Amino acid sequence: MSQLEQLIANSKANEDISRKLFTIETEILSCQSSQELLKKLLDLVKTSFQLTDIFLLLADPTPISYLLNSKTQSKWHQQNTKHISVKKLQSFHHNNLPFLTNDTYLVSGIVPQHLRDKAGSIALVPVTLEGQFFASLLFTDTRADRFTDDLGTFHLEQLGVKISLCLSNVLIREQLEYMAHYDRLTGIANRRLMEKCIEEELIRQRRYQVPFSVLFIDCNKFKIINDTYGHDCGDKVLSYVATQLQELIRENDKCFRYAGDEFVVVLASQTYQEAKLASKRLCEFFINNPMPYKNEKLEITISCGAAASDGVLTMDQLLKKADEQLYLHKKVTSRS
Numbered sequence: 001m002s003q004l005e006q007l008i009a010n011s012k013a014n015e016d017i018s019r020k021l022f023t024i025e026t027e028i029l030s031c032q033s034s035q036e037l038l039k040k041l042l043d044l045v046k047t048s049f050q051l052t053d054i055f056l057l058l059a060d061p062t063p064i065s066y067l068l069n070s071k072t073q074s075k076w077h078q079q080n081t082k083h084i085s086v087k088k089l090q091s092f093h094h095n096n097l098p099f100l101t102n103d104t105y106l107v108s109g110i111v112p113q114h115l116r117d118k119a120g121s122i123a124l125v126p127v128t129l130e131g132q133f134f135a136s137l138l139f140t141d142t143r144a145d146r147f148t149d150d151l152g153t154f155h156l157e158q159l160g161v162k163i164s165l166c167l168s169n170v171l172i173r174e175q176l177e178y179m180a181h182y183d184r185l186t187g188i189a190n191r192r193l194m195e196k197c198i199e200e201e202l203i204r205q206r207r208y209q210v211p212f213s214v215l216f217i218d219c220n221k222f223k224i225i226n227d228t229y230g231h232d233c234g235d236k237v238l239s240y241v242a243t244q245l246q247e248l249i250r251e252n253d254k255c256f257r258y259a260g261d262e263f264v265v266v267l268a269s270q271t272y273q274e275a276k277l278a279s280k281r282l283c284e285f286f287i288n289n290p291m292p293y294k295n296e297k298l299e300i301t302i303s304c305g306a307a308a309s310d311g312v313l314t315m316d317q318l319l320k321k322a323d324e325q326l327y328l329h330k331k332v333t334s335r336s
């Protein structure tokens with residue numbers, strides 16, 4: 001091939017890659033969620049560039065780990081992503097550049113075995129979010145001469161930048177959504193989502209006569225914990241209570257942070273008697289399981305009031321009823 005023919009061939013190959021990148025960018029720009037974007041991205045890149053495998057190595061922790069944590073439980077995430085310490089992953093990207101090698105032993109600490117077994121060469125493309133390292137997109141090919149360390153990385157860098165921009169867009173939206181509906185300290189849903197949930201339960205009950213109940217929960221003498229051990233410890237207690245409540249309730253039930261040290265649990269399909277039993281179970285759990293704190297075990301107790309919806313009470317009336325029960329419970333427990 002003459003030099004000119006070689007130049008023309010190179011230019012055609014570049015144009016072909018640019019076109020593919022443009023198509024990928026256009027497709028992922030329309031995605032409404034980060035989950036949808038990542039799924040689509042991996043599928044498109046794999047087929048467009050005929051890769052043997054594609055995988056996402058997520059740096060951990062990152063400033064947006066809290067946003068992804070609930071999603072990374074999904075089956076898709078388990079099959080297509082892996083969390084790697086941010087330091088370890090970033091060490092492959094000097095100056096934030098892609099890393100290419102056909103010595104797959106070099107990546108044995110981060111690339112899953114089943115991918116390494118088939119790979120002759122691999123490429124790692126860094127993805128950043130607002131300047132912060134977030135993940136590495138992993139490409140593999142059975143051929144050892146596909147991704148070699150002497151290859152130019154311009155197109156891979158471009159791909160990384162395009163992904164970063166598209167991902168930033170959806171993540172900003174998801175961050176706003178998260179802030180509007182979730183409590184940053186405990187990670188559980190806030191009062192706004194609680195109202196939405198109770199409204200939905202009320203509609204279901206009125207239409208299909210399905211019962212439901214609510215529990216109003218308050219930490220006992222929480223102010224003393226703050227005053228004795230400090231606000232940071234108080235925050236830990238609130239996170240502990242929220243996490244335990246979530247673990248203790250059934251899959252269909254939902255837990256919300258109502259305000260300060262108050263929580264509400266919505267018990268789907270449960271009658272008053274069942275709600276009372278649930279309330280007893282929750283209170284007993286905290287009595288029997290003090291929170292480990294430094295070298296101590298902090299005694300944490302909760303008071304709980306239950307109320308069942310009869311389809312007639314409004315949400316405010318239902319919550320008020322549960323709050324009154326809580327008040328009665330608190331009076332009894334503070335005496336004993």
Ligand SMILES: Nc1nc2c(ncn2[C@@H]2O[C@H](COP(=O)(O)OP(=O)(O)OP(=O)(O)O)[C@@H](O)[C@H]2O)c(=O)[nH]1
Binds near residue numbers: 221230238259
């Ligand atoms: N650490 C921490 N404290 C909070 C937070 N939100 C509210 N509080 C504190 O929670 C305390 C609640 O006090 P109270 O309503 O008197 O509750 P209590 O001390 O548990 O009293 P009883 O309910 O009567 O047992 C207040 O001191 C608030 O400042 C928070 O996010 N973190």
